[in-house]
Amino acid sequence: MVRNLILLLLVFAANAQAITALQLERLAQQLQVHYTLIDANPDSCPEQKEACYLSELTLSLANAEDLEPISDWAIYFSQLMPIYAVQGEQLAIEHVNGDLHRIRATSQFTGFGEAGVSVRFYTEQSQITRSEFMPNYLISDVEHRLEPQVIASTQSAVDDTTGLEQQPYLQAFTGIKQLRVSDDDKTPWMGAEYLYQHQVRPKPRDTVLGLVPQPQHIARTAPGRLSLSKGFTLQLKGIERGAIEAALKRLATLGVHERQAAVSIEIHVSEQAGAPPESYKLNVRGESIVIQAPSATGAFYGLQSVAGLLNSDDLSLERVAIEDAPHYGFRGLHIDVARNFRTKAFILNTIEQMAAYKLNKLHLHLADDEGWRLAIDGLPELTEVAATRCLDLAEQRCLLPQLGAGHLSDSGVNGFYSAQDYVDILRYAQAHHIEVVPSLDMPGHSRAAIKAMEARHQRLLAQGDKQRARQYRLVEPQDRTQYRSIQHYNDNTLNICLPSTYRFIDKVLLEVQRLHQRAGVALHTYHIGADETAGAWLASPACQQLKGKVADFSSFNGYFIEKISQSLANKGIKVGGWSDGMGDVRLANMPAHVQSNAWATLSDNGHEVAHQHANQGWDVVISSPDVTYFDFPYQSHPQERGNHWASRAVDTRKVFEFMPDNLPAHAEIWRSVKNQPYHADDSESSLQPGVQFAGVQGHLWSEMLRTDRQAEYMLYPRLLALAERAWHKPQWALPYVAGRSYSADTEFFDAQRQQQREQDWQRFAYLVGEREIAKLEKYGRFYRIPTVAASTTKQGYIDAFTLLPGFAIEVQTSDGQWQPFKGNKHYGPVRAIRARSPLTQRRGRALSLQ
Incomplete structure (x- = not known):
């Protein structure tokens, strides 16, 4: 069926009136693309396939009455899993290469019309997260005489509140049929209630002894904390400053600078028999910090541990002794x-x-x-x-626009x-x-290398230099392998x-x-x-x-x-x-x-x-x-x-x-x-x-x-x-x-280990949520704000928490307004819930409570 439609399409396109640049631009601006994932696990699949998934693509025009029924166009879009069966009389879809597909009009195409035209299709494998549905559909004339255009409705956007991508062309995912790929797939939809039932609530605490990553041995040596708010002086023995400059820069970024008459940081590097090369000893005592290591790398890590112990709010750290070395030599x-x-x-x-x-x-x-x-x-x-x-099918100027790349050479991809x-x-x-x-x-x-060397081959052949043209060619013209x-x-x-x-x-x-x-x-x-x-x-x-x-x-x-x-x-x-x-x-x-x-x-x-x-x-x-x-x-x-x-x-x-x-x-x-x-x-x-x-x-x-x-x-x-x-x-x-x-039936990981792991997780979660997130903020890193685990109690209250502590929580009430979340308070009907960065106005992804 697909082959017959493509043949009809080609006959029709040959007789169609050539599209103009203005018409192509109007189509790019006005064409509305709506993509719907209908079912990730249909009850039946065409052509005796054992597994498939069904999607529907709708093309329509907001101003259909102002446009003539133009057919001399081709639309290119990225579809990660190739389409093998198409249902629809007016549009045909063919696989180009990789994830690139092409939509063209058949001989039965009558124009987009006010209601638009649609085509259903099946693929053998699934796409089920929204990010797998690529943006930046390209429209061109069939003969590629004109400059291709990105269809405006297929461009993604950024949500001002969360900073996350929005895909207006992709219809909402609303149910489990869009999430599970087979009859034996038991994947849960992880909404607020699911997280409430399965995530572990952080335990409130004032402080935790440790840093990320956790040292081999750490012990508190004296009460109170050492403040670095007035800076530090550096004393080096057996090491050049350049070897630790990057760690000093991290301390400065976090607010700790070198100054006279401040806390002393002494670093001593000397060979130590049997000591792992990346090991170090750190001692925070009195008004000084001492780091000993067998190598510059160990000293560097000791200084990074000073930054790790640091509280960003008051630039203080506990008085501790640390002996540390890595478990693995390769940490990549x-x-x-x-x-x-x-x-x-x-x-x-x-x-x-x-x-x-x-x-x-x-x-x-x-x-x-x-x-x-x-x-x-x-x-x-x-x-x-x-x-x-970009869209150059001959790939002499660029590679095919895989993965929703669009057509602009200065695009970030x-x-x-x-x-x-x-x-x-x-x-x-x-x-x-x-x-x-x-x-x-x-x-x-190796396709990028192959196509580049084919472009080189063509360039040198055109110059008459056959020997150099063959010098780095990566393919054999006589190779008829199909794969x-x-x-x-x-x-x-x-x-x-x-x-x-x-x-x-x-x-x-x-x-x-x-x-x-x-x-x-x-x-x-x-x-x-x-x-x-x-x-x-x-x-x-x-x-x-x-x-x-x-x-x-x-x-x-x-x-x-x-x-x-x-x-x-x-x-x-x-x-x-x-x-x-x-x-x-x-x-x-x-x-x-x-x-x-x-x-x-x-x-x-x-x-x-x-x-x-x-x-x-x-x-x-x-x-x-x-x-x-x-x-x-x-x-x-x-x-x-x-x-x-x-x-x-x-x-x-x-x-x-x-x-x-x-x-x-x-x-x-x-x-x-x-x-x-x-x-x-x-x-x-x-x-x-x-x-x-x-x-x-x-x-x-x-x-x-x-x-x-x-x-x-x-x-x-x-x-x-x-x-x-x-x-x-x-x-x-x-x-x-x-x-x-x-x-799941064996019990080697016994109750004692489970309890130890839980205690260790609570330590780690506290350090990340209450200490390290602030440091990521200092560096401007776009970390993930956790979603909120939430449930409604029998008394009608909302109970909520996040996997990592330290994040404020907000609820959206029935009027659409967001309010700070407080326990033991009635909000009336609540639509959704989300977390907020502790230091900025950025919000995390909201989860529905309806």
Whole structure:
């Protein structure tokens, strides 16, 4: 049916009168797009599909009577899951590539009319959070003679009260049928009443001994508090001031400055036998503070702990003694700047917060299918073409406008880091004792590189330079392989059997190394990605030839990873990659030092690959998406931004509860993505005695994050809980025991540990809500204000609280006005409830009470 409609459309378009620029502009301004998610789990699906979801798209015109029935138009929009069945006679929809789709008129199109025209369609997979429905639909003429226009009604807006995105084109989500994707999906709609029943109320307290992240040992040494309101004098021994300058800057930002005749801060650095390199001792006594450490990094963290102990209101801290060292050596944050660009300022700001909470690895994802974000000397097309998305179907000027990118080259989703930008980032990270791990994803997720090098190929061919045109080409014209990537591309995997591919990679690596040398910052680890390449190369003549030449051939992806890993090792660089791709290799062909990011979901026995790779002697960084992917929603509610395939709710408490040393144990305390109990069996995948993980990493993927503010909303305050788990192993964490199986019916996490965890959470929640939120405000970070847990008592009162303390609560009465919430007060009918920042007028997302 879809093919027949497209054929009719093409015949009709060929005979249609060409649209004018004025008509196109009027359509862009007046066309009203209304998108409705009808059902995320219909009772039946077309074409014998087992699972699908049904949507309806309505196009109408506010001033239909003033417009002629124009048909020579095409509308391009992002739909994350490709459409496979269309119901509607006047409009046809076709998949272009990735998430890009095109709507065109069929021969039965009679004009939009006052009521508009609509089309229903089905996809095989679901979109259920509002942020998954992309903005910025583009309208153009069919032949692309005219400049495309963004349809005004599909642009998002920002709510003045909350600072959150609004999507006027997307109709309201009102029921559970828009939230659950299958019959066995038990995901709850996390409204105010649900939160009231399931969240833990903060316990009132005057103060808490500690900081974020919690030290190994902390004890109060004397009563009273030491005030730093008059500043401090600094005394250094064995360390240069530059090594701690960034921590001093944080103290100054919080209001504590260097002054004469003030509190003395003494820092002593000297080697200490057996002391971990990042360890420190801190003693706040009398009118002085003493920090001792075996390294500059340890001293830096000691000074950051002074800032952590600080009360922002009066600039005082308790008199304590601390002995501290990190649980993990690798404490990372992955930031995807490829899908949607993040500004240099955002990266520098994030480095500041990472360092404040003692995270030490910044995994910078610089290239993917949707963008290449680092200038490479000698390959200008990588940023001239592949750092921008617009509507150029030939992709000679830019990439396709995936992910609702729109058409403007100066849009915030576009951009790249110049050589100097990257050097500045490296130096800023080094000053904050953070290592940058660059990643330019290959061989899959490489569409941006492929299209850039194809543009280079065409440019040099036009100049008659065939040899240089072939020099860095990443595809083989004779390759007839048909595949579709996980993001629905049919052309995103570079050909690993071509010599030109390795010339390109060597060139890129050489230039990245040169940037590190220019910055004076060594390149220790390079992350190649290496994931999600299934289906490529099967019909490539070059690959068939290569396969016959390689002894003990395992897989094309494995061959590529082995080759690149050895090349990196020869340059003194450790290779990193995602665990699924790294599992394709032959172990004997890999270098001694390998980093594997274990990202399989825990509810699908994700512990198995983590254990396997650790047992191989690799440095395993725990990257479980169920809890470390910060592109998932805080709560299962349509208004919460985020993806949904691995977890429907990752709030700050869930991150805090993570026990990275014992992955299978979470089957006892957590549920699957569909809110079902699950079983984790470790009997055949046990860690060998003495084997430990290298660390843990949080992840900020950016498909649905088009602005820096949206990215900050997803980071904070979850980043603080990540730092807590990366630095500190709590007493309540269940020790790993090889061979155990866990489920909702096992009881290894007993009542004593549950009580210990509850007490520890109350400490952490207090410190974040009453101390750290104010510091995030000082830095201007756009953290998430919690939603309010609320219920109506039998006496007719509203009882309410927030997960983190310190936030004011407001209720909306029947007249639409908002009032400060006070317990034991009758408000009459209450429509909604929300929280407010303790220091600004910004409000959080409101929840209905009706």
